[in-house]
Amino acid sequence: MKFPTKNPFWRRPLFWVIILGAGIRVLYLMIYYSDPQWGQLVVDSLFHHRWATAIGSGEILGKEPFFRAPLYIYIIGGLYGLLGPSLWAARIFGHLAGLLSIYVTYRLTEKLFGSKAAIIAAIIHALYPIAIYFEGELLVDSLLMLLIETSLLVFLIALERRSKRVLFWGGILIGLAAITKAIVLALIPLFLVMLFLTYRDFKTTLGAGLLFLAAVIIPIAPVTARNYFTGGDWVPIASSGGINFFIGNNESANGYSASLPPPLRNSWVIQDIEYLAEKETGREMKPSEISDFYYDKGWAWIKGHPVDFILLYLKKLHIGFNNLEISNNRNINLFFRGNLILKSIPLNFALIFALTFFTVVSLTIGKGWNYPRLFILSYIIIFMLILAFFFINARFRLPVLPLMFAFGAWAASEIFDGIRKFKIDKAGGIALTLALAVFFYSRISLPEVSPDDIKSGLFNQANYYLNHGDYARAAELYQRIIKENPHYPDVNLNLGAAFLKMGQTETAEKYFLQELKSHPRQARAYSNLASIYYLKKDFLRALELVERALKERPYLLEAYQLKMRSYYVLQDTTALDRATEQAIAAMKSNGQIYLEAGLIYSGLNAFARAESLLITAMSLEANPAETDDDAFQHGPAGQELTNRVRAKAAYQLGYIYGIQGDFGRSLAMSYRALALDTTMIEAYINLANAFQSSGQIDSVDNIIRIAHRRFPGHRLLQSLPRIGP
Numbered sequence: 001m002k003f004p005t006k007n008p009f010w011r012r013p014l015f016w017v018i019i020l021g022a023g024i025r026v027l028y029l030m031i032y033y034s035d036p037q038w039g040q041l042v043v044d045s046l047f048h049h050r051w052a053t054a055i056g057s058g059e060i061l062g063k064e065p066f067f068r069a070p071l072y073i074y075i076i077g078g079l080y081g082l083l084g085p086s087l088w089a090a091r092i093f094g095h096l097a098g099l100l101s102i103y104v105t106y107r108l109t110e111k112l113f114g115s116k117a118a119i120i121a122a123i124i125h126a127l128y129p130i131a132i133y134f135e136g137e138l139l140v141d142s143l144l145m146l147l148i149e150t151s152l153l154v155f156l157i158a159l160e161r162r163s164k165r166v167l168f169w170g171g172i173l174i175g176l177a178a179i180t181k182a183i184v185l186a187l188i189p190l191f192l193v194m195l196f197l198t199y200r201d202f203k204t205t206l207g208a209g210l211l212f213l214a215a216v217i218i219p220i221a222p223v224t225a226r227n228y229f230t231g232g233d234w235v236p237i238a239s240s241g242g243i244n245f246f247i248g249n250n251e252s253a254n255g256y257s258a259s260l261p262p263p264l265r266n267s268w269v270i271q272d273i274e275y276l277a278e279k280e281t282g283r284e285m286k287p288s289e290i291s292d293f294y295y296d297k298g299w300a301w302i303k304g305h306p307v308d309f310i311l312l313y314l315k316k317l318h319i320g321f322n323n324l325e326i327s328n329n330r331n332i333n334l335f336f337r338g339n340l341i342l343k344s345i346p347l348n349f350a351l352i353f354a355l356t357f358f359t360v361v362s363l364t365i366g367k368g369w370n371y372p373r374l375f376i377l378s379y380i381i382i383f384m385l386i387l388a389f390f391f392i393n394a395r396f397r398l399p400v401l402p403l404m405f406a407f408g409a410w411a412a413s414e415i416f417d418g419i420r421k422f423k424i425d426k427a428g429g430i431a432l433t434l435a436l437a438v439f440f441y442s443r444i445s446l447p448e449v450s451p452d453d454i455k456s457g458l459f460n461q462a463n464y465y466l467n468h469g470d471y472a473r474a475a476e477l478y479q480r481i482i483k484e485n486p487h488y489p490d491v492n493l494n495l496g497a498a499f500l501k502m503g504q505t506e507t508a509e510k511y512f513l514q515e516l517k518s519h520p521r522q523a524r525a526y527s528n529l530a531s532i533y534y535l536k537k538d539f540l541r542a543l544e545l546v547e548r549a550l551k552e553r554p555y556l557l558e559a560y561q562l563k564m565r566s567y568y569v570l571q572d573t574t575a576l577d578r579a580t581e582q583a584i585a586a587m588k589s590n591g592q593i594y595l596e597a598g599l600i601y602s603g604l605n606a607f608a609r610a611e612s613l614l615i616t617a618m619s620l621e622a623n624p625a626e627t628d629d630d631a632f633q634h635g636p637a638g639q640e641l642t643n644r645v646r647a648k649a650a651y652q653l654g655y656i657y658g659i660q661g662d663f664g665r666s667l668a669m670s671y672r673a674l675a676l677d678t679t680m681i682e683a684y685i686n687l688a689n690a691f692q693s694s695g696q697i698d699s700v701d702n703i704i705r706i707a708h709r710r711f712p713g714h715r716l717l718q719s720l721p722r723i724g725p
Helices: 013-033 044-056 071-083 087-113 115-127 129-135 141-161 164-178 182-199 202-231 241-248 270-281 287-304 306-320 332-337 340-344 349-365 371-387 394-420 426-442 455-467 471-484 491-501 505-518 523-535 539-552 557-569 573-586 591-603 607-619 638-659 663-676 681-693 697-710
Strands: none
Touching: 013 087, 013 115, 013 129, 013 340, 044 071, 044 087, 044 638, 071 087, 071 141, 087 115, 087 129, 087 141, 087 371, 087 394, 115 129, 115 394, 129 141, 129 332, 129 340, 129 394, 141 164, 141 182, 141 371, 141 394, 164 182, 164 202, 182 202, 182 371, 241 287, 270 287, 287 306, 306 371, 332 340, 332 455, 349 371, 349 394, 349 426, 371 394, 394 426, 455 471, 455 491, 471 491, 491 505, 491 523, 505 523, 523 539, 523 557, 539 557, 557 573, 557 591, 573 591, 591 607, 591 638, 607 638, 638 663, 638 681, 663 681, 681 697
């Protein structure tokens, strides 16, 4: 007697679809790795990388309530702890999550529409370009997509089996999705309605609902407790909700970019939103209060401008269902043009949206709806309606794509069958006609947003080159942007900075003035102009411009540094003392202010004051990685920046102690500087001078030999004798 056996996994179509998806992703990564943009992390991906790096190096608990939901970053941080801060590790994790998501898409579609549609949905997911792209970025949305669709699948299984144990695990998954992005919590009522429709009994529904909610809370509770422990503030998950809501609902909102009203626009940081909230309320505020403040501002604008809100909301819905992939980080269209894999696959959102609409119409005409299908469609619609209260771009709609793949796959199956049989009934004809209309509607772009508009992508690339010392390349890209839009925010500012770095002060000044002409409240433009007048030795004019900068941003580091330097050169010690106290009051936890002041007072031979300031600079901790504004920008941030500040402070203290004849402390501080920054050649010179002054000639010879070996031919070593090989 023969017993039936299951096909081996390698004979199942899903296995080969996943192999196809894996092969495509391997090719994509290989092509991506050869692209200069591989290491050009921008904005959110850069912040996530740096935060994960801090976690991987041991900063696990953190110091402040989360500004962003933490799960994805902690997973990447764990990988970094094991493997080091590797972009390969982060990107491979994203693609592995994507491959698992293909499997879940198959299972979910199979439950809704059967195995034929399921394999089509899996193929779509395996090949879908925007899914492949975001899997390879250091962003939360691919993980969120996996967690959401898995939670929906498990929830439907729980209802089918009437299993409270499975329901519990569905709640756990939703809780995990919530600590990836809190927006999912707004859809909890939909799950409760589905429970009631399934059980049809209030008592049973109540018990199941409470169990489900308890499961959702389990992953969230440790995050809430951690936020209270670190900051004394009841932040359930993260405090960014309020500002994101205000970004989507204010007089300057465009519906798709993370832009605040002028003068901040796209260049805002966390410190900006804290300052503005506290300035308006006249008191210090906790993160949860700041979030509530911006929620209130958003609602106030909605109530005061109902017509503008409705028009903006409809615009955001149009963006949400539009074929154009808009990003608020890297320009996706520019990136796709340069990637052979992504530009070659003819799948896009308009097609998926049209197929989804075909299914909705067909099921409505044919009365093919059931509760699971209605539940998933409701999830898509409600998710997008909630999202439109904030602002929308390509990655924010990513979590509903697998759900649309499921509906779209059924449509594709029906259309293929109709073509194969040369027969499409009346209902199919109506559905197909409406689907075509939806397809063309989805391809209608807003006049202000064009697939040919690559300015934001060029701007991010130019910023990368500017912050990595390739000023000529940066200037070239900025000038390309100016040719298309001479008023593009910050482009004249950054182009001026590039020319200033290249020593072309007159050209730099021209572009700083142009920035102020376009954006008259740009604080950094005033500060950069002040630096030019400082170089011209027009210190009074420099100070005037510094005050203009500080009026707009009273916590602008470079403005305070320039202010103190100007008073130092003018030898106005009274004004210098006042400026120093003002800077410290505004930025009391910023070690760079204390370092700058310490260096200036050293130059005045006010060694006691300098020592106090430098010791403070060495004692300050790094900004919390979870809220570090520097981590959004290229350049040193976090512990790296703090170590540099401490190294320079230690070096200067070593210099001061050497002048005072305290060679023991001079040596200790110079060694401390080298321990913090092995590239600090000045510390070697300090060591050599201290050893020589204390009569330790052998040690002098050894230090000089090491310095010449580490920095051959360096100009600062010319004053030291060359000792042997």
